[in-house]
Amino acid sequence: MLQELKSVCSSRNVFSSFLFLLLCAAFGTRMGQLCGRCIQLLRDFVAFVQRMSSNLVQGIKECLTLISKCSCLKQNSSKARQLYKPILQPHERVTAQEFLQHIETGFEMSPLGKDPLEALRTLAFSENPGLQQSAALYYLHMSQHINVPLPVEHLEPFYALLRSADLEVQQMSSLSLVNFLLEGNIDKELVVQMGLLEPILDLLESEDPTVQCNSCACTMILAVSESNREAIGAARGVTPLLSLANSYDPRVQQNAVGAILNLTQSEKIQHVLCKEGALPVLTLLLESPDSEVQYYSCATLSNMAANVQHHEAMLRPGNRFLLRTLISLLSSSVDKDTLACVKLLQSLGMLLSAHKTDPVIVGHTACIIKNLSLSKNRQRIIESPCVEGLLQTMLSTDAQEDSLHYVTSCLAELAKQEGATLCMVQWMDEPLTKCLVRLAGQVEHTEPSFQAASIIQHMIGHEKMMPLLKSHTREIQAYLENFLTHQEIRFQQLGISTFCRLREDPEFSLAFRKSQMAKLLEQVRQQTEETQELLRAAICHEDC
Structure with a gap:
């Protein structure tokens, strides 16, 4: 039986030989003692393995090939090379000396000349890390000073520098490449054509955050080009970028998500991102404390949402997670100048009109409107249906304190600009005026009360408003009296300011003289004087 198995297994491939050794190890010299049934089982097993082994061996080969190409092995081999110090070759020593003299005397004259290029090649391709550092430093210096295109020949040494086992060389060479790309000194397509994409993508898997940051920045800039996007996708550059999007280093995270944003201009790469599980990652990044990361991830999701094929995958996370996160982002205080477009504001106005009872x-x-109402956006908001929509929601009988707080707070913020106040006055009528005065008088709802009174204060003096306000003189006088006796100074100040503006009208002035207003103002004055005396005493004590 042993000879029979040996002849069967000896034949055609390594796996058969391995099988024979395995059987020998299991049964050894007892092989001849097996019964007929066991021998037949072994024969059937060997025949089965022979039929399957060719596919299995091919699978093993493909697996080993993929592992051998991984950058982790390249990093390990780089670390191994660091265990010895290469001998400085004579020609390298001479080149280094001449290069040093050139740096000291001739850099400003001819940084891109033929002589320094030959020296850079020698130093960059040296196994000596010190010489490579000199070449990398030279390129870094050039990237910060030259303002002319970098000749094609000067890209050749970059391959060796980016592949260097020395961390400082990697850091300096990747940074100089970023600088050249940012300043437009290098053609983006040419970088890929010269074979530099592979070492750049390999550096994405570096353990050093600075190298990661620089390689992400390079990839982000290169991905502006359509042909480069296809090359990055073909070189499997999407997966490491997605991994770095979760980096704890904010610089790395920003550049990684920025690179992904540029790559999503390719529909093919959009599909790769979906397949690699990018959508949950990008959705979580909408909640990042970094506004750059928020913007990049939001813009990336926007690009992907333009393709109907991705809608189902985007909405798949439970509890409407993406929608809730987007609403939360819009409601945050992050700078959104770029988001306050006409279409968005039109949509928000229509939303208020259609759902004013919700x-x-x-x-x-x-x-959302309040957080969009930066000074440069207010004119767009004024010209949109948002102001009318906000005012009309106050008339809803279903309005709750929280929603009233947001509405009045938004209107009060807008009213700080005269143009917005004029817009509000145009929409004001008796029901709206009554509603604002009623809100200002609701002492139990502190914030809506204050904001409503603030809106009224800004509209005082406009011709259309005075007749509307005069019909509510008693109610206005009542909430002003409450404000003057309020514990919070902001209420007292708003009450005094509103009183002064209304007193300019004869009818309001007469009504105030007949009320307790003068007495209350005197009390506020006395409290203020007492506070000032206490402050003076405290300051004098500190000085002594």
């Missing part, structure tokens, strides 16, 4: 939608929408 306190949740009204509250979220008002919060």
Whole structure:
């Protein structure tokens, strides 16, 4: 039986030989003692393995080939090379000396000349890390000073520098390449054509954050080109970028997500990202404390949402996670100049109009509009249906304190600009005026009360408003009296400011003289004087 198995297994491939050794190890010299049934089972097993082995061996080969190409082995071999110090060759010593003299005397004259290029080649391709550092430093210096295109020949040494086993060389050469690309000194397509994409992508898997940051930045800039995007996708550059999007280093994270954003201009890479599980990662990044990361991830998701094929995958996470996160982002205080487009504001105005009785939608929408109402965006908001929509929501009988707080707070913020106040006055009528005065008088709802009174204060003096306000003189006088006796100074100050502006009207002035207003103002004055005396005493004590 042993001879029979040996003849069967000896034949055609390594796996058969391995099988024979395995059987010998299991049964050894007892092979001849096996019964007929066991021998037949072994024969059937060997025949089965022979039929399957060719596919299995091919699978093993493919697996080993992929492992051998991984950058982790390249990094390990680089570390192994660091265990010895290469001998400085005579021609390298001479080149280094001449290069040093050139740096000291001739850099400003001819940084891109033929002589320094030959020296750079010698130093860059040396196994001596010190010489490679000199070449990398030279390129870094050039990247910060020259303002002319870098000749094609000067890209050749970059391959050796980016492949260097020395960390400082990697850091300096990758940074200089970023500088050259940012300044437009190097053609983006040419970088890929010269074979530099592979070492750049390998550096994405470096353990050093600076190298990761620089290689991500290179990839981000290169991905602006359509042909480069295809090359990056073909070289499997998407997966390491997605991994670095979760980096704890904010610089690395920013550049990684920025690179992914540029890559999503390719539909093919969009499919790769979906397959690699990018959508949950990008959705979580919308909650990043870094506004750059928020912007890049939001823009990336926007690019992918333009393709209907991805909608199902984007909405797959439970509990409407993406939608809730996007609403949260819009409601945050992060700078959104770029988001305040006409279409968005039109949509928000229509949303308020259609759902003015829904306190949740009204509250979220008002919060979004407020955070969009930076000075440069206010004119767009004024010209949109948002102001009318916000005013009309206050008339809803279903309005809740939270939604009223967001609506009045947003309107009060807008009212700080005269143009917005004029827009509000145009929409004001008796029901809206009554509503604002009523809100200002609701002491139990502190924030809506204050913001409503602030809106009224800004609209005082406009011709259309005075007749509307005069019909609510008693109610206005009542909330002003409450404000003057309020514990918070901001209420007292708003009450005094509103009183002064209304007193310019004869009818309001007469009504105030007949009320307790003068007495309350005197009390506020006395409290203020007492506070000032206490402050003077405290300051004098500190000086002594």
